[in-house]
Each structure stands twice: as C-alpha cells, then as structure tokens.
Amino acid sequence: MVDNCLLKERILVINPGATSTKFAVYDGETLLIKRTVEHFADDTSPFVKLLDQYEYRLRIILQQLAVEKIDLSTFNAVAARGGILKPLKGGTYEITQEMVNDLREAKRGEHASNLGAVMAYGLAEFLKIPSYIVDPVSVDEMEPVARISGLPDLPRISLSHALNTKAVARKVAKQLGKKYEEMNLIVAHLGTGISVTPHKLGRMIDVNNPKEEGPFSPDRCGGLPVGQFLRLAFSGTYTFDELKEMLNYKGGMYAYLGTADIREAFSMAAHGNREASLVLEALSYQIAKEIGGMATVLSGQVECIILTGGIAHSEPIVNAIISRVQFIAPVIVIPGEEELEALAFGTLRVIRGEEEVQMYSV
Numbered sequence: 001m002v003d004n005c006l007l008k009e010r011i012l013v014i015n016p017g018a019t020s021t022k023f024a025v026y027d028g029e030t031l032l033i034k035r036t037v038e039h040f041a042d043d044t045s046p047f048v049k050l051l052d053q054y055e056y057r058l059r060i061i062l063q064q065l066a067v068e069k070i071d072l073s074t075f076n077a078v079a080a081r082g083g084i085l086k087p088l089k090g091g092t093y094e095i096t097q098e099m100v101n102d103l104r105e106a107k108r109g110e111h112a113s114n115l116g117a118v119m120a121y122g123l124a125e126f127l128k129i130p131s132y133i134v135d136p137v138s139v140d141e142m143e144p145v146a147r148i149s150g151l152p153d154l155p156r157i158s159l160s161h162a163l164n165t166k167a168v169a170r171k172v173a174k175q176l177g178k179k180y181e182e183m184n185l186i187v188a189h190l191g192t193g194i195s196v197t198p199h200k201l202g203r204m205i206d207v208n209n210p211k212e213e214g215p216f217s218p219d220r221c222g223g224l225p226v227g228q229f230l231r232l233a234f235s236g237t238y239t240f241d242e243l244k245e246m247l248n249y250k251g252g253m254y255a256y257l258g259t260a261d262i263r264e265a266f267s268m269a270a271h272g273n274r275e276a277s278l279v280l281e282a283l284s285y286q287i288a289k290e291i292g293g294m295a296t297v298l299s300g301q302v303e304c305i306i307l308t309g310g311i312a313h314s315e316p317i318v319n320a321i322i323s324r325v326q327f328i329a330p331v332i333v334i335p336g337e338e339e340l341e342a343l344a345f346g347t348l349r350v351i352r353g354e355e356e357v358q359m360y361s362v
Contacts, residue, residue: 077130173185220249288321307335
C-alpha cells in the first residue's frame with residue numbers, strides 16, 4: 001500500500017515491450033512501485049496489430065494501481081517510452097494528438113514502443129494532466145557527413161537505444177561533476193540490439209542502426225557482407241519475410257549457436273564447444289571495433305567510454321571489450337537498462353523548468 005499524499009511531482013511511467021509491459025510510479029526521484037507484467041501468446045493472439053492491445057494493456061496497469069491503492073487523481077503527469085516517430089532531436093516531448101496519429105499509422109514501422117505514447121495520452125487526457133515521451137528511438141542528431149552511406153538511395157538512418165544511452169551519459173557526467181552537454185563520450189548499449197554512439201557536447205552525432213549496421217548481437221545480424229547477402233536474397237531459398245526474420249530475430253549469436261542467451265553460450269563454451277568460444281570472442285571484438293571507429297568521429301577526444309545494457313552484466317564480455325578499448329579512454333560500466341527512471345527524470349526536468357519541453361509536429 002502506498003501513501004496517496006498529493007505531490008506536485010507524482011508521475012506514472014509506462015514502457016511497453018513486445019512480450020511485457022513495465023510501469024512505475026515516482027514521487028520526484030523516489031520510486032514508489034515498479035512492476036513488470038508478462039504477456040503470453042494466449043493473451044495477445046486475439047489482437048491483429050500491436051496497437052490493438054491498447055485497451056488490454058492499459059486495463060492491466062489500472063488494475064494493478066488499484067491493487068496498490070494509488071489514486072489516479074494524485075498523478076501530475078504520465079510519461080511513456082517513445083516509438084518510431086519521425087527523426088527528432090533529443091529531449092522531452094509533450095504527447096499530442098498528432099504524435100498519437102503518427103504512431104497509430106505506423107508509417108515508419110511497427111514496434112511495441114509505439115503503444116507507449118498512445119496509452120499515456122489516452123490516460124492523461126482522461127485525467128486532464130500532461131503526458132510526455134523522452135528521447136525516443138528516432139532521436140536523430142547526426143552530423144550531415146554521417147548520413148552518407150555510399151549509395152544516395154540508402155542514407156544512413158539514426159535509430160538507437162537513445163533513452164537509456166542518454167540517461168547513462170547524464171548519470172556518468174553527474175558522477176564526474178560535469179554536465180552532459182560539456183562532455184565527449186562514447187556509449188555502447190549492449191542488449192538485444194547493440195548501438196554504439198559518440199556524444200559530442202550533449203548530441204549523439206553518429207550511431208550504428210542496430211537493425212542494419214555494426215556488431216551482431218544475440219539475435220540480430222548487424223552489418224553483413226552486402227554482396228554475399230544479395231546472392232542469398234536472390235537465390236530463391238528464402239522469402240522476403242524469412243530474410244527479415246533472419247536479420248532481426250534469428251541472426252547473430254542465435255544463428256551460430258541456436259541460443260540468444262549469453263549465459264547459455266558461455267556454458268557451451270565451458271563444456272568445450274569451440275564455436276561458442278569463437279562467437280563470444282567475435283561479439284566482444286566487433287563491439288570494441290565499433291567503439292574504436294566512433295572514437296575517430298570525436299577525433300580521439302574521448303573523456304570516457306560507457307558500457308550499458310543487459311549484456312554489460314557479463315563480466316567476460318565486458319573485460320574483453322575493456323582490454324581492447326581502454327587505451328582510448330577510461331571505461332565505466334553501468335549494466336542493465338534504467339528506462340523507467342530515465343522517463344521519470346526526463347519528465348521531472350520539464351516539470352521543474354530545468355529543460356524546455358519539445359513539441360512534435362508532423
């Protein structure tokens with residue numbers, strides 16, 4: 001049971017994923033509750049599209065808040081993970097009907113995170129309070145030179161784990177007694193997808209789109225030899241959908257070892273599986289190589305390197321990366337993802353007048 005005393009900074013935070021919905025309640029920086037609800041196939045099978053799950057997921061959150069005896073009238077704002085929107089600069093954005101329409105149409109792709117702003121906006125409208133997203137996956141602060149790919153029809157696109165990436169960058173800057181906007185950093189988010197970003201004075205000036213470029217991950221291919229992939233694509237062996245699934249869900253470590261679980265891969269290696277050992281070495285090798293490449297974007301002026309995300313819990317992977325990149329700059333490890341906290345704190349910065357709210361326009 002949570003005390004329902006009315007505060008000016010009580011925030012409901014929502015982070016929908018493909019098979020779960022995470023949510024939390026904050027009073028200022030104080031976390032009151034944090035919950036994860038798993039969604040099983042039997043529960044979601046009636047819904048054709050992810051956005052069709054809107055009422056189902058929102059109802060679960062409201063039921064849990066009732067169990068915790070948290071009065072909805074005590075909330076001052078709702079924050080949610082932003083979806084695949086148009087390219088945006090980093091920051092906290094007020095959710096508008098235009099943003100919700102864009103996410104419902106999913107012009108730039110369907111993703112579970114598209115549900116976040118839709119759910120937050122619907123609830124906030126009912127409660128007559130503001131709703132926000134913070135640093136969505138479509139944050140684009142790339143320099144013009146970084147957009148050139150080698151083929152005019154295929155510009156490089158900025159999609160990344162911007163929410164967690166910017167949050168840990170701010171956290172490290174604070175630990176070092178500096179402001180994020182005053183530092184040059186490299187942040188490697190190591191999760192289901194792997195994105196490595198150079199941050200120059202508060203802007204992510206380049207990034208490898210983890211669905212198309214950079215290191216392979218537990219189940220994504222990352223960058224591939226284009227010529228060989230073209231031959232594979234036109235061989236008649238695979239359909240378009242099969243190739244798409246291979247690239248994003250059945251590639252990377254999974255394609256080699258049949259598992260996307262790092263712990264299981266290390267167990268295989270410990271029992272003498274040489275391919276498992278080699279693939280794990282290649283994973284840290286490719287991450288380190290990407291970090292090294294991004295150091296050149298900052299002309300070598302790197303104050304620190306941050307390793308974050310779920311894979312950063314793996315000491316062997318982390319140590320292997322550090323051994324290759326520590327000559328560039330000191331390495332700080334912040335394992336896991338604090339996306340709920342990042343959403344709450346981004347909203348707090350706006351509520352407190354520390355950051356100007358951004359407006360979304362289509």
